[in-house]
Amino acid sequence: MSDPTTGNGALVRIEGVEKVFHRGAEDIHVLANLNLQVPAGEFLALMGPSGSGKSTLLNLIGGLDRPTKGSVSVAGDHIETLSDHQLAAWRARHIGFVFQLYNLIPVLTAERNVELPLLLTHLTKAERKKHVATALAMVGLTHRAQHYPRTMSGGEQQRVGIARGIVTDPTLLLCDEPTGDLDRKAGDEILNLLQALNREHGKTIIMVTHDPHASARASRTVYLNKGELTDAPLA
Amino acid sequence: MKFFHLIRGNLLRHKLRTSLTLLSILVAFVLFGFLCAVKQALVGGVALAGADRLIVRHKVSIIQLLPESYQPRMERIPGVAAAAHQTWFGGIYQDPKNFFMQCPVVPEQFMAMFPEFILPPEQMQVWLGTRTGAIVGRNTAERFKWKIGDKIPIMSPIWLRKPWAFDLVGIYDGKEKGTDTTGFYFRYDYFDEARKAQNWGQGQVGWYTIRVKDPAQAAEVARAVDQEFENSPAETKTEPEGAFAQGFANQIGNIAFIVAGILTAVFFTILLVTGSTMSQAVRERIGEIGVLKAIGFTNGQVLALVLAESCLLTVAGGGLGLALAWLITARGDPTGGMLPMFFFPVRDVLIGLALSVALGVITGFLPAQQAMRLRVADALRRM
Structure with missing residues (x-):
């Protein structure tokens, strides 16, 4: 077991986490006694081979799933103690997601896709519009606001995905293979953007990736292998 | 409303599928509206029947006549406020297809008995002063473009078997939308006098309508009327006006049951069609x-x-669908006189709207529940 923490006052604190999935009579242990701390303002890359539990860990941090054992705390909230309803509200307030396949709603324009998380707030239409415009400007897509995802390149769609992830100014941005479906050039643009969000806006980012080129942009990289975290990849 | 664009966007995702589903729902509701209008036409009289009115007819059949002399005897029965008689004339205006009801009546008694017919007082005065005078409802007057002062020739296959000539002296309106304004009424004294020539039926009438003083005692009064004429050559059968109208409608069948049966089958099909559309729509996303x-x-x-x-x-x-049904039925009786009260009642329009909401809730419930229960992590893997 490894404990690659970076000091006290962590934004994300994972302690003794285990995750077991049940498939029929079989128990599949995906994460075992895992500990991790991520301080505010860090850009953490999470690497590991397929099936190592990276996405499972990201789901636990993002409140999409609950640990079988242990504790996951983000910004002081213990997510394993929250009900489904509370967890949904918590995600809306604290978490921004960026997915590998962008996961935009195809029937909505870029502007409407970015607006989605704001529909859950009490903001007025004018306020929502202003926030959306700011988010789209940050990702350099103001001119594509009225376009539908199908008319955009992969890189542009991912930038819309990032705008959607940051529009509510979440505590934590979770990126699951954000460049996994992009060519090198578009991937670099996305990584530049994430780096800028981290450095210029102090956004805390946890990024799951297979790509060493992508992880090199992070301020720290941890490796997950067979459910355990290490500071360096296994040989 | 802030979620409207999301809901609309999802509906328009597969335009052809949504259009076809919409069309099938629309057709079902047009049918609903049309059948409601037919039901209204056939049994509407039951709902509009006066609660304080009874119909007295010959015990054997409505086509058997009753003596005119029964009227004063009925009026003497405790609980009876008034009585008025009518007789089936069965006349033909130009063509047998031009059906509408004609009856000889005693004007003052008739108008007092049926306050739902609104006739201007000056026209009533002219009617009382014109032996060959007749009044007609707005519906029939407009249908044949009749106006006051016209001479209306009507051939009767029952009475004298010759054309009768009437002077149109009044056009009455209905108090409510559902009031039947297709009837044609003329003076009984003119009719009875003319019947002398055929030496048959004089002094006899088709049926009586009596008004009871207290609707709560209608059943008791009906029994008393029938007892009064028991063991006479013309025994009577007395029943509430609503039951009488229902009896007429029942000659076709149980209209409400037939309509409900057809609509149940239609809506069950629509339930499957829409439910399948919604299930598919949720499964896809x-x-x-x-x-x-x-x-x-x-x-x-x-x-x-x-x-x-x-x-x-x-x-x-x-x-x-309901709007289209409203437009179709607003053109009036499609049979040219057989269904005078053919219209789509507002009550049924509201029922239709409630039905459309219920249909949405029922067809959406299972897919919505399926969407609600989805685990986020599982759902994201199926993107």
Whole structure:
């Protein structure tokens, strides 16, 4: 077991986490006694081979799933103690997601896709519009606001995905293979953007990736292998 | 309303599928509207019947006549406030297809008995002063473009078997929308006098309408009337006006049951069609539902979104269908006189609207529940 923490006052604190999935009579242990701390303002890359539990860990941090054992705390909230309803509200307030396949709603324009998380707030239409415009400007897509995802390149769609992830100014941005479906050039643009969000806006980012080129942009990289975290990849 | 663009966008995702589903709902609601109008035409008289009015007819059949002399005897029975008689004339105006009811009546008694017919007082005065005078309802007057002062020739295959000539002295309106304004009424004294020539039927009438003083005692009064004429050559059968109208409608069958049967089959089919559309729509975007949940939509909000989508579909289809049915039925009786009260009642329009919402809730419930129960992590894997 490894404990690659970076000091006290962590934004994300994972302690003794285990995750077991049940498939029929079989128990599949995906994460075992895992500990991790991520301080505010860090850009953490999470690497590991397929099936190592990276996405499972990201789901636990993002409140999409609950640990079988242990504790996951983000910004002081213990997510394993929250009900489904509370967890949904918590995600809306604290978490921004960026997915590998962008996961935009195809029937909505870029502007409407970015607006989605704001529909859950009490903001007025004018306020929502202003926030959306700011988010789209940050990702350099103001001119594509009225376009539908199908008319955009992969890189542009991912930038819309990032705008959607940051529009509510979440505590934590979770990126699951954000460049996994992009060519090198578009991937670099996305990584530049994430780096800028981290450095210029102090956004805390946890990024799951297979790509060493992508992880090199992070301020720290941890490796997950067979459910355990290490500071360096296994040989 | 801030979620409207999302709901609309999802509905328009597969335009052809949504259009076909919408069309099938629309057709079902047009049929609903049309059948409601038919039902109204056939049994509407039951609802409009006066609660304080009884119909007295010959015990054997409505076509058997009753003596005119029964009237004063009825009026003497305790609980009876007034009595008026009518007789089936069965005349033909130009062509047998031009059907409308004609009856000889005693004007003052008739108008007092049926306050739902509104006749201007000056026209009533002219009628009382014109032996060959007749009044007609607005519906029939407009149908044949008759105006006051016209001479109306009507051939009777029952009485004298010759054309009768009437002077149109009045046009009456109905107090309510459902009031039958197709009837044609003329003076009984003119009719009875003329019957002398055929030496048959004089002093006899078709049926009586009596008004009771207290509707709560209608059954008791009906029994008393029938007892009064028991063991006479013309025994009577007395029943509430509503039951009498229902009896007429029942000659065709149990209209309400037939209509309900057809509509149940139609709506069950629509339930399957719309339910299948909604299930498919939700199944196709499980990943997107996962995204919504990931960014913070609660299970309840996801349930509401899917239900709103199915309700929007059924209410749009239902609303259009009801509007179309309203337009079709607003053109009036499609049979040229057989269904004088053919219209789509507002009450049924409201029932239709409620039905369209219920259809949306029922068809959307299972897919919405399925969407609500999705685990986010599982749903995202299916993007």
